[in-house]
Amino acid sequence: MDAASPTGHDDSIDVHFRSGVYLGTGMSSLVITLMPAKVLTVVELFGYHGDRTEALSLLCKAGGWTSDSDEPTISESEEGVRRSICDMSLMVFHLFLSDFTFEGVDVSLAEKIIHWNAKRYPNGVFFLLGHGRLALMRSQPKEAIGYYTRAMEVQTQYRNLHHLSYWEMAVANLALWNITASLECWRVLEKESTWSKAVHTYGMAACLIEGSVQSDEARSWIEKVSGCRQKVAGKSIPAEKFVARKARKYLDQRWLMLPAMELAYMFLAFSRAPRDVLVNRMLVAIEECLKVLREKGSSSKGYWDDWVLARFLEGVCMRYVAYPDPHALILPDTPPVAITQEEAMAASIAAFEAVFENGPKIELDHYLVYHAHYELGRLLACKGDIDEARNHFDLVLSGKYLEVGPSGRKGRYSMESALHMRAYAAMDALGKRPL
Template identity: 60%
Template sequence: MVEAEDYCKQRDPKRENLYFATGYGLIQCFKGLMSFEDEDLLSGLNYVREGNIVANRHRKPSASLPTRLAGLVLGSLNTSGVGWIKNMTPVERHAELVYAESLFEKALLGIVYSGDWLAFIKEALNMRTTINIYRQLGKYIETMDAEAEARGEGPEDKSIDPHFRSGVYLGVGMSNVILSLMPSKLLTVIELFGYRGDRHTGLTYLMKSGGWSADSDTPAVSLEQEGIRRPMCDMALLLFHLVLSSITFDGVDIEMAQKILDYNVKRYPNGVFFLFGQGRMALCRGRPAEAIKYYTKAVEAQNQYRNMYHISHWEIAVANLALWDVSASLTYWRMLSDDATWSKATYTYGVAACLLQLGGDEERAEAAKLMNKVPGMRQRIAGKSIPLEKFIARKARKFQDQGGRLALPALELAYIFLAIARSPRNIIMTKMLPPIEELLTKLKQHKSNPSAYEGGRGYWDDLCLAHFLKGICLRYVAYPDADAVIDPDEKIAIAQADAQRDALSSFEAVFADGGRITLDHHLIYYAHYEYGRLLACKGDKQGAREHLELVMSGKPLEGPAGNRKGKYSLENALHVRTHAALEALDHKTRL
């Protein structure tokens, strides 16, 4: 990326060229989002604005108001839509595309930098303009291709250059995918304005850029034929299949991701993004040790942008939790806490949680100091708190209220970051379940007198947490993640039927005692979600639907004795996942 940045400076030092200006702005946008520092975000915003101004200067001038009004009556005037784009010169069409791209970057940076609702509304309107432009450009390409085919000139219009085509595919594809990932409540509002996101259409557009198909392991579009944005389309596909797959199911295709990854790794053997993709693929396959090797290579591949290390450091911290190597995970949480700026509260809590899990007087003393700092480290984006930071701030306050104690903090963090889902089954059985059983044994000793447990604070919360985590662990022993590669020589000391039965019993224990929870009310809702997923795995789709719909219903699930006020922790994240599970329930055998 340093070479690309220098090249843009050398070829267009005044940033007057359409593509050099927007290319330089894109690099600065990426750097700003990597560091999250106000100075970098503001710098990125200014350069993106410059690129946007250059693009706007090359766009086809809008028709006058009287002409647009006349165009509503006389379609032949072509004042909008496909006809308007047909009358543009090639430069004007490229400018229209670049304008949409830079407007999207500007909106993204503006929301992150300002952090208030007014800016969010303003930039949301820019997003709306971007989507409208992409939709019109997409219709233009469809129309031109259909006309070319009708003339017998092939499936694609040869007059449209591949760079423009790949840019439109990227924009139309990503806008469809992003809209399809919106929470159901927000999606209802968006649809009122005429916007819908078709995920499969979006993925098809992204695959068109490289000519990817399920029938072939290699792309149909050669290096000589590809457009300049084709690698970005491949990166977008990998991002969806390997990263966004953690919050959705429909459309996820790990085998397709493997094809795209294999092709690009050969092409860019030291490319940081694709090394990271290999690590992410290994993690999705349930091979965290292999993932750590690739993430380490990604760190070693470049030394110009230290902020890019932090992505790999985060993943290594999570992968080590999947191996239940808490000491190794602690090392990387410390690195993030010292250097990274995205979420100081999360990194600091990660350090504290690992220290508490390891135990020891010195570790507890250091953890106590860190927990005191966590609530004050929270950030706001678009005027709203970050849900994960809100959750860990609640955990930090709970630690203080309970006199410096939390139950299984690192294992709970492992669940939230999907480390348990990526963990090999022998690790779950031999390393994760023992501390849970130890806590349950301790809790059982106070069953007749809960007030005698840890000074009378947190008995029911800890009991439900222990049962919940036990259910999660046994669920992944009975039914590993759908994309996990199981070692054929792996031997598990429990039968699938027994693991399934005990997992169901553990979640049912959460339902039974959930009404007595004092603080961690989210456990009840997450237990219904995981119970529904487990039922789906065993083939009971009707039962699964009932529990998943219960989560989406908005009804309080704590029972008459519940004392929750307001929203429970990580509520929106759960709704996104539950909505995705309901969508995939009829055509996925395992959620």
């Protein structure tokens, strides 16, 4: 009917029906575009097809959102009943699902949607959560924590929404390298939430180990990690498999190198961290650990796993010092860092090359080599070296063993599926948008 109208918009169509069509058609098409390639092939056999650009456009139409205007073209009096759901769907895609994809992501649009809805619903818990995630993506974790705290204060009926705030605050505090505050968030999650007991328990133990205090308490929690694992449709949760492996490693060698920082990397806290935190806190902690390793010597148990982990984390830190996340907002009053972009980039490349050089010596943490190729690929893409970046992404996706240590690794490495998802997304975005 819209197509038959001279203006492209038939006013006789009920606005509530229209918003429902936009929501249903847009969301179904968007979900299809997020499916893995193997599943997508089967879905397309039944005639279903996803177009991300069209899907996002339909969801935007419900509220009248455009890229060239800060205000929507559809007012409150003209909107359909499902307009707010469309707005929240856009917010979730641009701010949460953007962790795994680059195509179609527009954080600026999400910011417009959040600001407009925040004026309309100042105590709306979902938009407060969105505002917190927006601040986190802008590398403003302190502001994010304020929004998450507010989201918990405005409602007490749904405790699970509090748990979402606590999870985000745990990651935000890791981005600030505030281990004590992150520990308190993990404690609440371990006590109350049933989402992923293994991850919550390990997060608490990792912060205790990182703080070098209460080692007996840390060990008692570590011992519970494997028993807390859950399965979904008969499949293990990748993050729980990862923390279970780290827990077994701790019980075997009685210590872990930078466990909270390693967890921060897995939950993307590095990309949310302010540059001064990366340089003045995280890098300092890494250097202290490298100093300890040099004193222990390479003959100590687990030395090369710890050494490679420390160098890998050093490379990631320097990578974000050289090229902050594209969505990060660097304000004029942001404290300067005493390192140039060229120095940070050179240090990052050197650290990743050290990971590749010593990768064959790894006994357990084989995932580090693959993630190092991915992170170096993103760094080179930021630098403008597209061909070399593609080579590193190809290595990650090749299925080849990029290292063979003393244990002769067989099978999958930790978080392999998540890394492949991000590597595919990065490959698609090469040369099109910042990584």
